[in-house]
Amino acid sequence: MSGFHEIRFPLRLALGASGGPVRRTDIVNLSNGREQRNQRWRDSRRSYEVGSGIRSLTDLYAVLEFFEARRGQLYGFRFRDPVDWASCSPGGVVSANDQIIGTGDGVTAVFQLVKAYQDAGGSWTRRITKPVRESVLVAVEGVAVTDATYTVDATTGMVTFAAGHVPVAGALIEAGYEFDVPVRFDIDRIDVNLAHFDAGRIPTIPLTEILA
Structure with a gap:
């Protein structure tokens, strides 16, 4: 897999993340009131939000450091699904x-x-x-x-x-x-506002699965 670092996202942060499998289905409503469903993706693709796992400034810095080392979306990495691993x-x-x-x-x-x-x-x-x-x-x-x-x-x-x-x-x-799940950051920018962070508002940090 090109552009991939064999390193795992910090486990303590992954355990607080949210997300799971995503599928794509086309639904066509027919004139008789019935519907026709077609599968667009053969396989599901995992999507996660890791901002929900951040509880402290130490956690936040760990994510920023990891993000910079991966050059944003450029390099993929390993992620342990908090439920299915x-x-x-x-x-x-x-x-x-x-x-x-x-x-x-x-x-x-x-x-x-x-x-x-x-x-x-x-x-x-x-x-x-x-x-x-x-x-x-x-x-x-x-x-x-x-x-x-x-x-x-x-x-x-x-x-x-x-x-x-x-x-x-x-x-x-x-x-x-x-x-682990092979993923990458789904953004090239992380917005940090410490005032909002102290008030309980966390940054949005999405990950998306890389399919081989």
Whole structure:
């Protein structure tokens, strides 16, 4: 991913941020009173407001410093979603059996980390491109394998099995992990007014997800 710094937005500020997934849907009202809905984006795109996480001048300066180091919108960075940051549900413990990432064919050695969102009515699969490397666990046919049998690219989310450990045909491959969202600042200017800040008014600092 070009123009990207592999550094995480300060976690203490991310925990106070607001935001989540955004989708784009065209809705056309028909002459018979019904409506037709068309999906404009294949995948959702996360959007966050981190100004809500600022509680002190120290926090504010930390954001300003981070903003300057990224040159505003120029360089992307990692952001931990305050709710959705692991392969398991909130409050759960990451397990090697959390998510299905593929099925072996005896030849393919590289598999993309993904996360499935599903219920009885439908599902959507999300590519995970910024995992936390040391958190990744992998299982083949339900059994966790040692990290000596595979490598993880923390910049792309690709899991590569070593020679001699490529999953056999039909083998189910699963993984568990923590992950960040690749984002950038959605502004090139931060307005700071200390009088307003002391009165409880915080600056608006939006972030938007970068899709690979």
